Amino acid sequence: MAAIAIDGPAGAGKSTIAKRTAKALGFIYVDTGAMYRAMALFMLREGVDIRDTDAVADAAKRAEITIRHEGGEQVVILNGENVSGSIRTEEVSQAASTVSVVGQVRERLVALQQELARTADVVMDGRDIGTVVLPDAKLKIFMTASSAVRAHRRFLELKERGEEADEEQIRRDIEERDERDRNREISPLRQADDAVYLDTSALTIDEVTERILALWK
Numbered sequence: 001m002a003a004i005a006i007d008g009p010a011g012a013g014k015s016t017i018a019k020r021t022a023k024a025l026g027f028i029y030v031d032t033g034a035m036y037r038a039m040a041l042f043m044l045r046e047g048v049d050i051r052d053t054d055a056v057a058d059a060a061k062r063a064e065i066t067i068r069h070e071g072g073e074q075v076v077i078l079n080g081e082n083v084s085g086s087i088r089t090e091e092v093s094q095a096a097s098t099v100s101v102v103g104q105v106r107e108r109l110v111a112l113q114q115e116l117a118r119t120a121d122v123v124m125d126g127r128d129i130g131t132v133v134l135p136d137a138k139l140k141i142f143m144t145a146s147s148a149v150r151a152h153r154r155f156l157e158l159k160e161r162g163e164e165a166d167e168e169q170i171r172r173d174i175e176e177r178d179e180r181d182r183n184r185e186i187s188p189l190r191q192a193d194d195a196v197y198l199d200t201s202a203l204t205i206d207e208v209t210e211r212i213l214a215l216w217k
């Protein structure tokens with residue numbers, strides 16, 4: 001099956017672009033971050049100390065995570081419950097980054113991601129898609145933007161939803177998460193040797209999508 005892998009730090013625009021690209025090509029969009037977020041939500045709800053890697057590895061066995069597509073949108077299911085609406089908080093973002101360092105968590109989710117790519121054409125985004133999950137993907141993109149731009153985009157997104165936001169705090173949170181995602185031992189965020197580097201700081205969503213569609217052709 002055909003696959004496009006998109007990796008990069010938080011807030012670079014991966015999911016927006018991946019969704020559009022998938023739609024344009026008739027592929028399925030797979031948001032792997034949502035799976036780590038569902039795993040983190042499970043740990044928070046169960047009261048697991050997320051800094052205790054043994055406890056996280058053990059609890060992960062009790063979390064059944066799957067995804068479904070409804071009307072073109074990915075829905076994440078945690079032990080039978082649709083948790084898509086509960087995984088986008090700042091608390092879950094940081095917890096996802098923390099539990100994703102644990103090998104047992106990654107093994108389970110990577111297997112699920114690889115299975116999805118075996119059965120459908122996918123645009124998959126995350127941190128280790130081009131390096132670990134789909135090393136044979138035909139097109140790999142490493143998408144980034146300055147942390148100031150990424151924080152500003154997030155700030156606008158929250159404002160639009162009517163939520164309170166402190167741009168400086170958002171920037172610090174993003175930088176903290178990137179630091180952890182880049183420096184973890186297993187499958188850290190890094191550009192695959194054969195990935196195309198794309199800095200979206202000064203580009204519009206349409207420009208980035210066009211660029212990727214042209215590369216795919």
Ligand code: DC
Nearest residue numbers: 032033034036096097100126127128
């Ligand atoms: O893409 P996101 O912000 O939804 O991802 C949340 C966290 O999950 C991210 O900080 C690190 C982790 N993650 C990962 O380790 N590997 C992936 N392929 C996707 C996400």
